[in-house]
Amino acid sequence: MDLFDFPDDYSAGFAVLVGRPNAGKSTLTNALVGQKIAITSNRPQTTRHTIRGIVHREKFQLVLVDTPGLHRPRTLLGERLNDMVAETLSEVDVVGFCIPANEKIGPGDRYIAQQIAASGNRPVVAIVTKADTVSQQELAEQLIAVHQLGEEVMSAERAARTERKQRQNTSSKKKNQDKAFQKGTGPAAQRKKQSATQAPAANDGRGGWADIIPVSAVKDFQVEEVSNLLATFLPDSPPLYPEGELTDEPEVTLVAELVREAALEGVRDELPHSVAVTVEEMNLREGRSEDNPLLDIHVNLFVERSSQKAIIIGKNGSRLREIGSQSRKNIEALLGTKVYLDIHVKVAKDWQRDPRALGRLGF
Numbered sequence: 001m002d003l004f005d006f007p008d009d010y011s012a013g014f015a016v017l018v019g020r021p022n023a024g025k026s027t028l029t030n031a032l033v034g035q036k037i038a039i040t041s042n043r044p045q046t047t048r049h050t051i052r053g054i055v056h057r058e059k060f061q062l063v064l065v066d067t068p069g070l071h072r073p074r075t076l077l078g079e080r081l082n083d084m085v086a087e088t089l090s091e092v093d094v095v096g097f098c099i100p101a102n103e104k105i106g107p108g109d110r111y112i113a114q115q116i117a118a119s120g121n122r123p124v125v126a127i128v129t130k131a132d133t134v135s136q137q138e139l140a141e142q143l144i145a146v147h148q149l150g151e152e153v154m155s156a157e158r159a160a161r162t163e164r165k166q167r168q169n170t171s172s173k174k175k176n177q178d179k180a181f182q183k184g185t186g187p188a189a190q191r192k193k194q195s196a197t198q199a200p201a202a203n204d205g206r207g208g209w210a211d212i213i214p215v216s217a218v219k220d221f222q223v224e225e226v227s228n229l230l231a232t233f234l235p236d237s238p239p240l241y242p243e244g245e246l247t248d249e250p251e252v253t254l255v256a257e258l259v260r261e262a263a264l265e266g267v268r269d270e271l272p273h274s275v276a277v278t279v280e281e282m283n284l285r286e287g288r289s290e291d292n293p294l295l296d297i298h299v300n301l302f303v304e305r306s307s308q309k310a311i312i313i314g315k316n317g318s319r320l321r322e323i324g325s326q327s328r329k330n331i332e333a334l335l336g337t338k339v340y341l342d343i344h345v346k347v348a349k350d351w352q353r354d355p356r357a358l359g360r361l362g363f
């Protein structure tokens with residue numbers, strides 16, 4: 001199938017997965033797309049860029065946007081991440097709210113639910129992730145808790161919004177009374193206006209959610225069901241991307257993410273926030289035969305303090321060598337060519353709080 005040849009009932013559109021750090025968003029994105037696109041890590045907040053994975057099926061194309069964990073901002077970087085999430089929320093057709101099966105619903109989940117509810121009228125599917133980590137009984141209890149969260153937060157916020165809208169309508173009605181007999185103020189025009197401002201009843205389903213579904217991305221339990229469910233909220237549309245395209249992130253971004261992922265493997269908690277990677281150069285080595293190409297990649301790995309640089313480099317450079325060989329393997333798998341990877345570790349003091357440094361690093 002190409003962009004001009006698709007079934008009549010084809011649909012295509014955008015979905016975003018949100019959820020607190022470590023909720024399993026990246027792992028689910030990868031499982032849905034079927035290739036390692038978004039980086040995963042057992043350290044929270046490792047996803048920085050809005051990476052799209054594209055799920056191609058016979059009847060639909062689901063473009064997934066992976067967001068950083070929505071959280072209360074602590075630094076300037078935190079604020080920019082949250083801005084990105086808010087912007088994304090307003091642009092998609094459906095929101096998938098990921099809540100891990102094995103963690104109690106807390107203030108973090110409530111905060112995110114409020115943000116989603118306040119951001120508009122997108123249908124929100126509650127996805128209970130990591131279903132393999134709990135018993136059937138515990139999973140059932142979590143599904144009930146998620147249902148209750150929906151009733152408490154989603155329904156309440158949406159009811160409040162409808163009320164606000166109605167109040168606005170009544171006050172504008174009063175103003176309009178003075179303008180009787182003017183064109184566009186009669187009952188027919190009023191009805192038309194009202195139906196245009198009425199919110200679509202997208203979340204009247206299950207406890208404020210459009211739906212609730214458990215999934216395990218690791219054990220491949222219900223992954224296909226999640227993509228089918230999200231697809232039901234997509235508009236009729238021709239495909240948005242050519243078949244076979246899995247992401248529209250530029251390769252350099254994916255390469256930088258893979259190096260970052262390797263650098264974060266097994267390090268202390270405070271380091272993830274302090275590491276940023278930029279690709280300085282990515283060129284095919286000259287003079288190699290066509291059937292045996294080699295890609296030269298030079299990256300800068302930024303940390304905030306020299307003590308962190310020491311952690312990254314390790315004893316006699318041992319950690320840096322590990323980082324290099326691990327990320328090289330993943331880059332080669334992603335790009336399908338042999339890679340020569342050169343990593344420079346640099347200190348950029350307090351880059352998270354410095355707007356200019358953030359700009360340079362692509363945030």
Ligand SMILES: Nc1nc2c(ncn2[C@@H]2O[C@H](COP(=O)(O)OP(=O)(O)OP(=O)(O)O)[C@@H](O)[C@H]2O)c(=O)[nH]1
Binds near residue numbers: 022045219
């Ligand atoms: N057992 C199990 N573990 C999972 C599953 N999905 C994710 N995990 C693990 O949970 C951890 C976090 O997963 P991620 O996919 O990185 O979470 P995230 O929500 O993208 O995290 P941030 O990037 O920090 O926002 C990783 O260690 C995953 O291996 C699952 O279905 N089952």
